[in-house]
Amino acid sequence: MFIFDAALTAANVDHITDFRRGGGDTLELDLSVFSGISGAGVLDASAFHRGTSAADADDRIIYDKDTGNLFYDADGVGGADQVLFATLEAGTNLTAGDIFVAANTSAAQPKEGAGVADIAIDLTQPAEALHTADFFLF
Ligand SMILES: [Ca+2]
Numbered sequence: 001m002f003i004f005d006a007a008l009t010a011a012n013v014d015h016i017t018d019f020r021r022g023g024g025d026t027l028e029l030d031l032s033v034f035s036g037i038s039g040a041g042v043l044d045a046s047a048f049h050r051g052t053s054a055a056d057a058d059d060r061i062i063y064d065k066d067t068g069n070l071f072y073d074a075d076g077v078g079g080a081d082q083v084l085f086a087t088l089e090a091g092t093n094l095t096a097g098d099i100f101v102a103a104n105t106s107a108a109q110p111k112e113g114a115g116v117a118d119i120a121i122d123l124t125q126p127a128e129a130l131h132t133a134d135f136f137l138f
């Protein structure tokens, strides 16, 4: 899993190069950061939009498949700007079902039998400064 629980800034954009759909990888969004998303659990399909910007009022996670850019928009089509928070490999077929929302992702416990796909990224480091040591396998 890839955990997003640090403040979203231009210096904190994660580059995810090995996201495997169907391979158990998920993106975990912490409600303390993504507070515009209502409710925990799998992201509601109505809050997920494929494109370059929000299309309606309940869109929160905007995914541009052509570029792999993943944005958070706190108010959908409202006036607040969307914020780029991660980039996946262009063409990754990300869906709402790949995204989980939790009240406290940092308290998430590793699942027994979890595979090497379960990786937490140390978001205290700027993405460009990430080293192998910033990735924790569990
Ligand atoms: Ca929508």
Ligand SMILES: [Ca+2]
Binding pocket: 054, 073, 074, 075, 076, 077, 078, 079, 080, 081, 082
């Ligand atoms: Ca907006």
